[in-house]
Amino acid sequence: MKKFSLSSIVFFLLLALSSCKLMPREKEEAKKDEAKKTWWKEATVYQIYPRSFKDSDGDGVGDLKGIISKLDYVKSLGIDAVWLNPVYASPNKDNGYDISDYENIHPQFGNMADFDTLLKGFHDRGIKVMMDMVLNHCSDEHKWFREAKQSRNSPYYNYFHWWPAEKGEPPYRFSIFDEKGYGWEFNKATNSYYLHYFGDFQPDLNWENPQLRQDIYKMMRFWCDKGVDGFRMDALAFISKDTTWPAELPAEYKGSWPMYYASGPHLHEYIQEMNKEVLSRYNLATVAEAFGDIPRVKKFVDEDRKELNMAYHFEAIDFGYLPGEYKMQDPKGYDLAQWKQIFTKWDSAFLDKGWGTIYLANHDQPRMLTRWGNDTPEFRDYSSKLLTTFILGMRATAFYYFGDEIGMNNIKFDRVEQYNDVELLTNYEQVKARGGDLKRFLEGMKISSRDNGRTPMQWDTTVNAGFGAGKPWLPVNGNYTTVNVAAQDKDPNSVLNYFRAMQKLRKENEVLIYGKVTLLDKDNPAVFAYTREWKGKKWLVLLNFKDKVTTVKTGLDLSKASVKIHNYPTASVDGTLKPYEAVIVEL
Numbered sequence: 001m002k003k004f005s006l007s008s009i010v011f012f013l014l015l016a017l018s019s020c021k022l023m024p025r026e027k028e029e030a031k032k033d034e035a036k037k038t039w040w041k042e043a044t045v046y047q048i049y050p051r052s053f054k055d056s057d058g059d060g061v062g063d064l065k066g067i068i069s070k071l072d073y074v075k076s077l078g079i080d081a082v083w084l085n086p087v088y089a090s091p092n093k094d095n096g097y098d099i100s101d102y103e104n105i106h107p108q109f110g111n112m113a114d115f116d117t118l119l120k121g122f123h124d125r126g127i128k129v130m131m132d133m134v135l136n137h138c139s140d141e142h143k144w145f146r147e148a149k150q151s152r153n154s155p156y157y158n159y160f161h162w163w164p165a166e167k168g169e170p171p172y173r174f175s176i177f178d179e180k181g182y183g184w185e186f187n188k189a190t191n192s193y194y195l196h197y198f199g200d201f202q203p204d205l206n207w208e209n210p211q212l213r214q215d216i217y218k219m220m221r222f223w224c225d226k227g228v229d230g231f232r233m234d235a236l237a238f239i240s241k242d243t244t245w246p247a248e249l250p251a252e253y254k255g256s257w258p259m260y261y262a263s264g265p266h267l268h269e270y271i272q273e274m275n276k277e278v279l280s281r282y283n284l285a286t287v288a289e290a291f292g293d294i295p296r297v298k299k300f301v302d303e304d305r306k307e308l309n310m311a312y313h314f315e316a317i318d319f320g321y322l323p324g325e326y327k328m329q330d331p332k333g334y335d336l337a338q339w340k341q342i343f344t345k346w347d348s349a350f351l352d353k354g355w356g357t358i359y360l361a362n363h364d365q366p367r368m369l370t371r372w373g374n375d376t377p378e379f380r381d382y383s384s385k386l387l388t389t390f391i392l393g394m395r396a397t398a399f400y401y402f403g404d405e406i407g408m409n410n411i412k413f414d415r416v417e418q419y420n421d422v423e424l425l426t427n428y429e430q431v432k433a434r435g436g437d438l439k440r441f442l443e444g445m446k447i448s449s450r451d452n453g454r455t456p457m458q459w460d461t462t463v464n465a466g467f468g469a470g471k472p473w474l475p476v477n478g479n480y481t482t483v484n485v486a487a488q489d490k491d492p493n494s495v496l497n498y499f500r501a502m503q504k505l506r507k508e509n510e511v512l513i514y515g516k517v518t519l520l521d522k523d524n525p526a527v528f529a530y531t532r533e534w535k536g537k538k539w540l541v542l543l544n545f546k547d548k549v550t551t552v553k554t555g556l557d558l559s560k561a562s563v564k565i566h567n568y569p570t571a572s573v574d575g576t577l578k579p580y581e582a583v584i585v586e587l
């Protein structure tokens with residue numbers, strides 16, 4: 001073995017020490033940044049609403065075999081993961097969010113063998129699969145509830161929240177999907193009321209009961225053992241309740257019931273337990289529907305707390321509705337300057353801990369083009385592309401709703417009979433019961449109702465837009481003859497091919513994923529402008545959200561800017577933006 005002299009050892013030691021001292025702080029930071037990278041931070045998650053994607057057997061309802069027939073299409077989008085809305089056995093009163101058997105597939109969607117084929121099909125194409133987990137409630141047809149409602153002595157009675165009738169009327173609780181807006185339902189056999197924050201067919205599960213929790217974890221492990229890659233956790237913030245059941249909500253929650261209902265005393269204890277029992281044992285991506293302000297939402301995703309990876313908030317998506325009314329959009333439109341502040345505030349919330357999400361639509365929302373863009377023939381393409389640029393141009397895991405990649409827009413039903421959604425129908429009854437203006441309500445719903453986002457996917461110009469041979473469960477939007485996948489696939493300038501290009505740009509450039517976001521010209525009422533900075537690169541995103549030519553003051557030298565993507569045939573890089581123009585440049 002070669003011997004070193006003492007002096008050479010001292011020399012090397014000094015050299016090592018000095019290089020440590022000299023290591024710039026940025027280098028340390030960069031190292032930390034590298035360590036924080038994960039696939040799900042870099043992912044675009046494409047949400048598939050199975051009922052509406054593709055119907056293989058002609059019964060009018062989309063199914064797993066239908067999705068299987070479109071695997072290559074999904075792959076062609078360049079996305080990383082899919083989130084499947086619930087496909088479990090369910091009476092479907094809330095389209096699968098009322099689960100009667102968590103470990104089986106609804107026959108309308110297919111069977112477990114179809115699911116396994118689907119999972120393999122996605123995995124073979126390098127796409128991860130996230131399942132929807134509905135853990136706050138199940139269906140009243142679930143075995144647990146069918147048994148529980150028979151007798152107070154049933155082993156399942158304590159799987160639910162009950163108020164014994166001998167104590168009188170239960171303390172008022174609101175229900176989102178109840179015509180009377182009342183969250184307790186009387187059950188004769190047990191002479192008690194059960195709690196349901198959602199429909200009366202969706203009894204809330206009692207997470208206080210350790211046996212229930214163990215059954216839930218076991219069921220989650222069943223799916224993990226199959227190889228699913230993650231969970232989107234429905235209404236998770238509601239699982240823990242204040243079971244002292246005060247008649248009056250504490251003063252700080254008056255007028256803001258969801259906060260109170262959604263932040264029970266044991267919420268994070270249960271999520272940590274779930275992490276220990278399930279999540280930490282697999283390599284999963286998890287995202288919760290989390291209600292509340294930044295400090296509350298951060299708790300779900302702070303890595304040190306060992307809970308979940310991501311959460312999505314509602315502040316941006318609920319923006320622009322008239323206060324105190326159910327989803328009535330302000331006729332004046334939405335104030336872009338305030339909306340920008342919401343996004344940048346949430347972006348900086350996760351600078352040190354956690355990670356954000358971004359979305360402009362999902363199955364609980366109308367089409368993003370109608371709500372946040374402009375669905376007139378003149379501007380539909382430009383504004384669809386603009387919204388895509390925005391979603392994929394921010395720092396957050398992007399959740400992108402099927403159909404938005406071809407610019408589908410709201411169907412805008414005229415009559416209440418045309419709707420299917422339990423939420424709309426119960427709200428309609430509530431307005432009717434208080435003698436409200438039903439015409440105004442239905443006008444408002446053309447913009448905001450959930451069914452607008454649930455119409456069948458528009459594949460081509462054949463019958464039912466190529467969705468399936470049978471009459472679809474919700475009508476197809478009449479514009480399918482021009483707005484469809486087949487036409488856009490062939491057109492290099494289509495909304496669809498723009499989505500693919502934008503997704504590719506994001507994948508190939510970390511600056512769009514991890515780059516720091518700095519809002520520019522923040523009071524500009526028409527333009528969302530921001531820079532992204534990462535490892536010495538600086539990119540500028542310019543988005544004109546209005547239908548007029550406008551200007552933006554970035555304070556930056558744009559003379560040498562090189563265009564990375566744009567939604568008009570030629571890009572403006574002179575501070576002027578055409579209606580709905582979107583452009584990303586490298587500075």
Ligand code: ISL
Pocket residue numbers: 094097098134176198234235289363364423450
């Ligand atoms: O949809 C909403 C507003 O229109 C929300 O208030 C929604 O009810 C809430 O986000 C919870 O949603 C989830 O659970 C519901 C289900 O109907 C939704 O589809 C689901 O996303 C009940 O399970």
